[in-house]
Amino acid sequence: MFQNYLKIALRQLWKHKLFSAINIFGFASGLMVCFLTISHIKVVFEYDNFHPKRDRIYRIITDVRNGTQGPAMTATTPLSLAPALKQDYDFIEEAVRYIPFNRMIPDRSFRANDKQLAIDAAVVDPGFFNVFQFRIERGRPVTDPLTVVITPKTAFRFFGTSDPIGKVLQHKTLGLVTVTGVLAEPPLNSHFKFEALFSIASFPQITQRGSSQVWQWQYYKQAYTYVLVKPASTRDHLQQVLPSLLKRATGGVHATPKVDYRFQVQSLAQLSPATEQLRERMVNEKSYAELAVEFLIGLITLLLAGFNYVNLTLARSISRVREVGIRKAVGALRWQVMSQFMAESVVVALLAVGLAYGMAILIRPLPAVQLWLISGQAWDLQVWLLFLGFALLAGMLAGWVPARILSGFEPAQVFRSFSGLRVIRGFSFRKALIVAQFIVSLVAMILLVTLYRQFHFLSTADYGFRRERLLTLPLDAPPRSSLIQALSQVAGVEGVSASSALLSELNQIRYVRSNRASQDSTQAIVVDIDSSFVQTMGLSLVAGRNFPRPAGLTSRRSASRFILINEEAVRAFHLGFPGDAIGRALWLNDSVEVQVAGVLKNFRFSFLAQPIQPLVMEYQPDRFRYLSLAVTAGTEQMVLAETKRIWQRQLPYEPFLGEWYNDYLSTKYDNSPYTDFLAVLIGLSLSIASLGLLGMVTYNLQLRTREVGIRKVMGATVQQLVTTLSWEFGKLLVMALLLAYPLGYLAGTALLRNFAYRVTIGLETFGLCVGLLLLLGGLTIGLRTYRAAQANPTDSLRTE
Known part of the structure; x- marks a missing residue:
């Protein structure tokens, strides 16, 4: 019996080649994305299972509880936690720290x-x-x-x-x-x-066991702490000692009273996938929510393909329903008829598996696919079994709807008449599926285009400081005055400034107090700059003045007493208006008294997903490690060549690593791997929807061939025929657009809330998506109807 089902299914697919090709391509597109996500999810569930002592390894995480923002779990801990645990508790076999190099x-x-x-x-x-x-x-x-x-x-x-x-x-x-x-x-x-x-x-600064400095909470975001307990010990033993250790170790450390820090224990098996998304987590760590989003992308693509299959199968229901009537008249049971239709969908799914594998091979080299989805996972037998099982399940679910509907007709009803399937009055089930398909396609396109525009915005946005024609020179030691003087005299150099870090790499954190006697302190980002930095980088002062330009040792010490802060720091330090902050005294790390010389207009010095933080700029020349040269337009190559010559003369044993700052920022915030992958998904979404529409239009025109011939004989023009035949599907497109816009807007807005600075969803996004969909839909409908309207009516009416 199964062999008979298979033969009939293959004959049906071969008889209707266009519809079969559309169904197989649609299924393959969805299965390809699901294939990649399944392989990635399998890797995530197998993370760290190769460690022999896995069941005894735990990571300590920090639970940061803020009275205004609520709890926030962070994967990192203070630097001195691991040495204290290993020294003070016998049940701990080993305690180690893992610190990413760039955090040091x-x-x-x-x-x-x-x-x-x-x-x-x-x-x-x-x-x-x-x-x-x-x-x-x-x-x-x-x-x-x-x-x-x-x-x-x-x-x-x-x-x-x-x-x-x-x-x-x-x-x-x-x-x-x-x-x-x-x-x-x-x-x-x-x-x-x-x-x-x-x-x-x-790094001797973090190897001082018991040092109060490394217990201070500005350092708690640097280290990941892992503990190996002895075989007889449990997780509860470790959790019980953490509160007392925290209280004893931080008793003399001044921290912000509004924030409460606690330690929690996380077993190695819970790291990935995790039930919640930790802050400061490792790059490879994934949460269940992220895996669900990844899988949802594949399911949406597969859902579009499923809509195509149901649509095209039901569209051919007039011819297939008589087949059902004959089968039932000769004694076939309903489950047998359903099995025939289910067998056809399973065959389509199996053929799509082969095509999906070929498509996956084609896009596998994409960087985003390598880094985000596959992660180097080999497609072994287990992955193939999972994938084949998923493909068969998807095929059976897609075939179940038309099989259930078509197998329910009675022979007498079929042979008497058949006028179609209705969901609501005047609106057929297959038309409802077309509208639903285009709604899903358009919402998916709005989300993908929104992400694409957001990624592009991150790499090209105006950060509020100069990035064009700015040459940066990293240094091994504080710059010599002779080097700065020589570079300043180069033709085309508008200014030279020194700093401890580039604006996009600021990670030095200090705690600032507005009153030395107060226990309240605020976290701020600190960078060291010279007096030329504000002008060179194109920053704006909204109040006060710049650093005094030091002329000698005494004035240099005087300059180090002054700081510049941004507008966000004025708000965070409760200094009132920018003008009120000028001359106010602040204390850095509880002891160093400084005075506010000027307030800078806010600018973005960190990733745009984060809001602007309080910034403190001070003058400490011994910490300078970068020179920045502002260059006049048109002199870039000449300045670069002359800078290299001066560098080789004054620093002959150090490599020249100068780089244009705009190129550096573009590379740092380059999201092209992800935007390329998003473009592939957008293309697949459009292709599936357009092919589904093509199949529906083609089959509809086949049913109306004689009607077209009669209309032409009665005098209808080609333009009138195209309008008449297209309007039915045009209405469906318009209806889908009207329903999809609010859904896409809400979904895109929710997605953009993850970014502090973001694009808007307006005509740029919706107009592009609607325009693409209308263009492809219009071309699909128009070309097919124009071809039908051009046909010779004698070909369709000669047998009438």
């Missing part, structure tokens, strides 16, 4: 073997390799200061096929770092992502 030093560039490369690195305690199963393939782990172990890929990037053991990496801040070992290639199914691991002894 923003610059990730290293030089070796005449190559300058950026690497993803981390700083770890010596016990890290006792807790986690990251095997050293050659050499030894990192224990001594200024030592590092690297992955095989990193070793090959720097040293090729030569042995890297004993060789050095040069960093402008750390100096020379010796390679002591090469790791075995780290497994991909890990929430850790690194290319090198540095010894924590390389």
Whole structure:
């Protein structure tokens, strides 16, 4: 019986080639996205399962409770937590810290073997390799200061096929770092992502056990703390000691009374996928909500394909319903008729699997697919079984609706007449599905185009400071006055300024008090600049004045007493209006008294997903590590060549790493991998909807061939025929647009709430989506109806 169903299904598919192709392509498009998400979700559920001691490893996270904003779980902890746990509690076998390198030093560039490369690195305690199963393939782990172990890929990037053991990496801040070992290639199914691991002894400022400085809460966002308990111990033992440890260790630390910090325990198995999305989490960590969104994208694409299948199957119901009547008249049961239609949908799904695999191979090289969905997961037998099961289930669900409807007709009703299926008066079920399909397509397009525009906005937005024609020079040490003077005299250089960091890399946090006797303090971002920085970067003062320009040692000390703050700092420090803040005294880190010299207009110095934070600019020349050159338009190449010449003359042993700031920002906020993938999804959504409409129009015109012939014989023009035949589907498109706009607007607005600075959903978004949909829909309907209207009426009426 099954063999008979299969033969009939294949014959039906071959008989109606256009409809079969549309159904198979639609299913394949949805299955392809689902295929990628299934492989990714499988990886996420297998994270960190290769560690032998997995059931005894826990991560400590910080529960930050703010009276005004509510609780916020953060994956990081203070720097001194791990040493205190290991020293004070016997049931703890090991406690280690994992600190991303860029949280200690923003610059990730290293030089070796005449190559300058950026690497993803981390700083770890010596016990890290006792807790986690990251095997050293050659050499030894990192224990001594200024030592590092690297992955095989990193070793090959720097040293090729030569042995890297004993060789050095040069960093402008750390100096020379010796390679002591090469790791075995780290497994991909890990929430850790690194290319090198540095010894924590390389940073003496965080190895002072018991230091009150590293317990202060401005440092709690730097370290991830992992604890390995002894076999007889449990999670409850660890959770019970954390409150007392927190109280004892932070008793002398002044923190903001409005914020309450608590420690929570998270087992390694709970890291990913997690029930909630933690702040400061690792790049590879995913939450159940994020996985659901990923899978929802595939389901929406598959839903559009399912609508196509149901639409086209029901559209052919007039011819298939007589087949149902004959089958029932000769004794077929309803479940047997349903099985026939279900078999056809399963065959379509299985054929779509092969096409989906080919499409996945084509888009797999896209960076977004590699980084976001696949994560290096091999498509093994388990993935294929999951995927085939999902494809069969999707095919059966898509075939169940038409099978249920068509198998329900009685033979007498079928042979007497058949006028169609009605959902509401005057509106057929298949028309309702067409409207629903275009609503889903348009809402999906609005969401995707909104994301596309938001990503583009992030990389091209006006941040409020100069980014065009600005040459930045990273330095290993504070700049020489002779270097600044020589660069200032270059023709085409409008100004030269020095700073401790680039505006887009500000991460130095301090606590500021407006009253030294008060226990209340506010967190602020701090950067060191010189007196030329405001003019060079195009910043605006709304009150007060710039730093006094230092002329000697005494004036330099005087300049360091003054600070500049932004408007957000005025509000956060409760200083009233910008003019009221001038001359006010503030205390940095509870002890350093400074005076507000000027207030800067707010500008965006961090990622646009975050709101503007309080900013403090001070003058500390010994911390300067960047020079910025403002260049006149048209002189960029000449200035760059002359700057290189001056650099090589004054700093002959240091590599020239100058870069145009606009290029740097464009690269840093480049979202092209994701926008390319969004473009693929938009194309698939449009293609499925348009092909479904093409199938419906084609079949409708086949049924109305004789009507078209009669109208032409009666004198109807081609234009009148095209208008008459197109209006039925034109009404459906208009109805879908009217219903989809409010839904798309609400969905897009909810999505944009994740960004502090965002685009708006107006005519740019809705007009583009509607225009594309109307253009493709109009071309699809118009071309097919025009072709039908041009046909010779004698061809359709000769047998009448």
